[in-house]
Amino acid sequence: MKIIVCIKQVPDTEAQIKINSDGSGIVAEGIKWVLNPYDEFAVEEAIRVKERLKEGEVTVITLGSQQAKEALRACLAMGADKAVHLADEAFTGADSGATALILSLAIKNMEYDIILCGKQAVDGDMAQVGSSLAEFLDMPFVSNITKLEISADKKSAKVQRETEGASEIIESTLPAVFSAQKGLNEPRYASLMGIMQAKKKEIKEIKAQDLGIEKETVKQMSKMHLLKFSPPTQRPPGRMIQGEPRDTAIELVKLLHEEAKVI
Amino acid sequence: MADLGLQNKVVVGELALRKSGKASFATTSFKEAYEMDFNLNEDQLMIQEMVHKFAEKELAPRAAHYDKTMEFPWENVKKLAGLNLMGITVPPEYGGAGLDSLSYCIAIEEISRACASTGVITAVQNSLAEFPLYKFGNEDHKKKYLPLLASGEKIGAYALTEPNSGSDAAGMETTAVAHEDHYILNGVKTFITNSIAAEIFLLYATVNKSLGHKGICCFIIEKNFPGFKVGKKEEMMGVRASGTCQLILENCRVPKENILGAEGDGFKIAMTTLDVGRMGIAAQAVGIAQACMDQSIKYAKERKQFNQPISSFQLVQAMLVEMAVKIDAARLLLYRAAKLRDEGAKFVKESSMAKWFSSETAMECAIKAVQIHGGYGYTTEYPVERLMRDAKVTQIYEGTSEIQKLVIARNLLG
Structure with a gap:
């Protein structure tokens, strides 16, 4: 069973995000970068499937800067077998669709039975790469899974997803793309041995030209372009109503009715 | 972390010599002791990040419980064992992770930051039980006992x-x-x-x-x-x-x-073991001191008096600053001692320096942390009273602060 997991390095969820002066991006300085938490579920599940079946190979893949190698190494330390890094200046500025397309070009040359990814990256929150990738690879896609079972003949998988008021159980042929939702598993910590072994595992670098892509092509692939980041508007400060309880109650009801329009 | 902003391997002694033009250093191991390269390597950074995350999520929430009940934290020990933290420096052929002393110190520091009891349990397993077995044991001893200890299957004392x-x-x-x-x-x-x-x-x-x-x-x-x-x-x-x-x-x-x-x-075995062991206690002390500062910063920003957070008061700031500087100094002393050991150099004086200074720092930070927390700090509602009780022992076990001074003096005076 060959499993590919698509991952992304994102700012730590606890990091304070600041927008740079021209609004073209965020201030990278002082930010701790981590493996996207939803991708962590995907990596963990891939390793568990391999452990359950007692055979298989888990390959993690990412498109990102040199720094993104840290995230790949974190996956290798958890127990992934191999890593592929799509690292090229030419990929800079790729939108979700282009990212999925580039990933699909790289994955086409690889062997796979299952492709897993997080349901979304917690920085961009686009939640597009998984579904787009399935489209480019002409594969079935189930989003937000919380359970994954491989059939005895390894030709299909049963997955579960939580919807409003019900759990959906879906059977799909393999190969397929699944995106991981919280609840799928509890990701492990990398052991010391895992960290030491990660060094010996291969991180294969793939350049744009290996996939026959030129910088201009990436621009054409991207149908969306980021215009500007702007900070969220500041929440107005709370208002204190002062006075005797009788008067403040009347004032509060009036404001809730006329200004807030909630009653 | 611990990046001194110097080029790798700049020898401060040499700099000082060049500047002053005279050689007045009596210490024989001067070059060894002052060579500075405190950058953590990639593995050490990953270990620090992993143990930090693990300790914060898995150990910290139960620290007060174990302190109160005095139960041996088996659950913690099992989890630590699963991550190879019960056999950090033991070579892989005897079932350990085969890491260096600095990695060991980083791990004990991060564990102790969350739970000092678990910190000392881990330190004793690694440096007081496994280390002497590995260093002084014959092949039969090593084969029989090390895998049991390094895997965490059995606890050592x-x-x-x-x-x-x-x-x-x-x-x-x-x-x-x-x-x-x-x-x-x-x-x-x-x-x-x-x-x-x-x-x-x-x-x-x-x-x-x-x-x-x-x-x-x-x-x-x-x-x-x-x-x-x-x-x-x-x-x-x-x-x-x-x-x-x-x-x-x-x-x-x-x-x-x-x-x-x-x-x-x-x-000889007992003393050699303690030379190594006291680095574990220094690491525990640095972890406790760091926890004191973490708690104090958090509390000082939240707690309001006179309509402003108490962190805006300069007398509170002064306490935080003194904590921060001493913790950094303690950590650097510790990392230096660990690096010396990893390089095969003499480290006895430096490990005593680290142990003495770290444990004094832990106690001082704990007292300040309780002071910053005021009345609340004196109750079990906040963790700083526990940190103060935990800090005290680092001045006592594996050689009291007074014994550390004797070791340092003996090394100074020959």
């Missing part, structure tokens, strides 16, 4: 202290008498960390009290040896979950092959 013999270790009263194919041991050991849970003990006894330290031997004792008993558990001020008990030996029969090293090697 180090039994030197007695009711009447603490800093004066050579004055011990536990006796060992050779008899046929075994030794017969009699005596009492006290304040033995981990002993409530331990199954393998490195225990010291004398074959001839009149020989002083030359009569001391180190024995590997298994819990089920006849005549060996774990006595009462100490109810302590801090590190209350560390399973610290008395040990009672009543005609305890120990097979002859279970002597570590030769007869009379015991004192």
